[in-house]
Amino acid sequence: MSRENARYKIKIVKDGPYIVSGNLPLHEKVIVPKNGEYAFEEGRPLPQAESYALCRCGKSKNPPFCDGAHTKSGFHGQETASTAPYAERAARLEGPGVDLLDDGRCAMARFCHTRDGDAWELTAYSRSDAARTQVIRAACDCPAGRLTAVGKGGTVYEPELEPSIDILQDPEKGVSGGIFVKGYVPVEAADGTVYEPRNRIVLCRCGASKNKPFCDAAHLLIKYLDK
Numbered sequence: 001m002s003r004e005n006a007r008y009k010i011k012i013v014k015d016g017p018y019i020v021s022g023n024l025p026l027h028e029k030v031i032v033p034k035n036g037e038y039a040f041e042e043g044r045p046l047p048q049a050e051s052y053a054l055c056r057c058g059k060s061k062n063p064p065f066c067d068g069a070h071t072k073s074g075f076h077g078q079e080t081a082s083t084a085p086y087a088e089r090a091a092r093l094e095g096p097g098v099d100l101l102d103d104g105r106c107a108m109a110r111f112c113h114t115r116d117g118d119a120w121e122l123t124a125y126s127r128s129d130a131a132r133t134q135v136i137r138a139a140c141d142c143p144a145g146r147l148t149a150v151g152k153g154g155t156v157y158e159p160e161l162e163p164s165i166d167i168l169q170d171p172e173k174g175v176s177g178g179i180f181v182k183g184y185v186p187v188e189a190a191d192g193t194v195y196e197p198r199n200r201i202v203l204c205r206c207g208a209s210k211n212k213p214f215c216d217a218a219h220l221l222i223k224y225l226d227k
Contacts, residue, residue, distance in 0.1 A: 003184050003197065004184055004186050004197040005163050005183055005184045005185055005186070005197065006186065007022050007163070008020075008021065008022035008023075008024045008163050008183075008185045008186070009021045009022055009185070009186055009188065010024075010181065010185060010186070010187045010188065010203075011188045012056070012077075012079065012187065012188065012189055012190045012213055013053075013056075013190060014077070014190040015070060015075055015076060015077045015078075015190075016056065016066070016070050016071075016075075016077065017053040017054055017055055017056050017057075017066035017070065018053065018054040018056055018179070018203065018213075019051065019052075019053050020051060020052050020053070020054060020165065021050070021051040022050075022051075023048070023049070023050045023051075024163060024164060024165055024185065025048065025162075025163075025164040025165070026046045026047075026048060026052070026064075026164070026165050026167070027042070027043070027045075027046060027164065027165070027166050027167070028042070028043030028044050028045075028046055028064075028166065028167045028168075028169060029041070029042065029043055029166040029167070029168055029169070029180065030042070030043045030168075030169045030170075030171065031109055031110070031168060031169065031170045031171075031172065031177065032171075032172070033172055035115070036114075036115040037111075037113065037114055037115055038109070038110050038111050038113070038141075040166070043167070043169055046064070046167065052065060053065060053066040054066060054165075054179060054205065055067070055069070055070075055205055056070065056075070056077055056203075056204065056205060056207065056213070057069055057070040057073055057075035057077065057207040058205060058206040058207035058208065058222075058224055058226075059072075059073045059075070059207065060226075063167075063176075063205075063226035064167045064179070064205065064226065075207060077190075077207070077212060077213075078212065079189050079190060079191075079212045079213055080210065080211060080212055081195075081211045081212060081213060081214050083189075083193055083195055083196070085196045086101075086103055086145070086148075086196060086198065089103045089104075090102055090103040090148070091103075091104075092150075093120060093123050094123075095123035095124055095125075095126040095127075095132075095135070096124075096125075096126055096127040097126030097127045097128070097129075097131070097132040097152065098123060098126045098132045098135050098136065098149050098150065098151055098152065099123070099149070099150045099151075099152070100119060100120065100123045100135060100139060100147060100148070100149060100150075101147065101148040101149075101150060102120075102146060102147055103145075103146055104146065105144050105145065105146045105201075105202075105211065105214050105215075105216070106144060106146055106216065106217055107143060107144040107146075107168075107177065107178050107202040107215040107216075107217055108173075108217035108220055109142070109143050109144065109168070109170075109177065109202070111138065111141035111142050111143065112138045112139070112141075112142055112146075112147060113138070114134050114137070114138055116130075116131070116134055117134075118138070119134075119135055119138040119139055119142075119147055122134050122135045122138070123135050135149050136149040136157045139157065140157060140158065140159045141159075142200065143166075143168070143180045143200055143201075143202050144200065144201065144202045144214070144215065145198045145199065145200035145201050145202075158199055159199070159200075161182040161183045161199055161200065162182065162183055163182060163183030163184070163185050164182050164183060165179060165180065165181055165182070165185075166179075166180040166182070167179060167180075167205075168180055168202070170219075173220060174223065174225070175219050175220055175223055175224055175225055176205075176206070176219060176224055176225050176226040176227070177202070177215070177219060178202040178203055178204055178205055178206075178215035178219065179202060179203040179204075179205050179215075180200075180201075180202050181200075181201050181202070181203060182199065182200060183199060184197040184198065184199055185197065187201070187203070187213065189213070195213075201214065202214065202215040203215060204216070204218065204219075205219075205226075206218055206219040206222060206224035208221065208222050208224070
């Protein structure tokens, strides 16, 4: 399910930032409600560079970039997330037309909710073409990579995403979201372990996740806002 895109790299510094290398494109995206669902809109332009450091502690005065605030704030960024591959961690919800894999890593971006119900509810009704299509779309739109739709013949549905990073903003909730990493960019832990490259992940940037380095929607709890 994964394929490493070795041209790029995200290196986690112990109790420090994410060091991004390889000229990985950086954008800001805004989560907006649209016709009873959710969509991304372009945010402010961000500077591009061959390498750059993204804040992980949530204290930078120059977000999304690191300004050294982690040293002054005494940030403890210990990584606690499992390094097991997705296939081992994900539970399978079986439906009549499509199955849904779920590893529980939620960034609360809400793309799993459609006008006709959420991805889990629709899986139960996936005998119909309409429900099956909605499940696949909802799973593919999940930025955290929590959900993956799998056809009854074994087809794994995964969108084609170019390697890039989106800094998420969530004005509907009055908060700033995590770091959406796309396109199988490898993420190296502070101890040198490489997490399984995934097409879709969201990294924590508020500093409060209990599942570092991944976002667990803690930005909503602490009302993190980078403005």
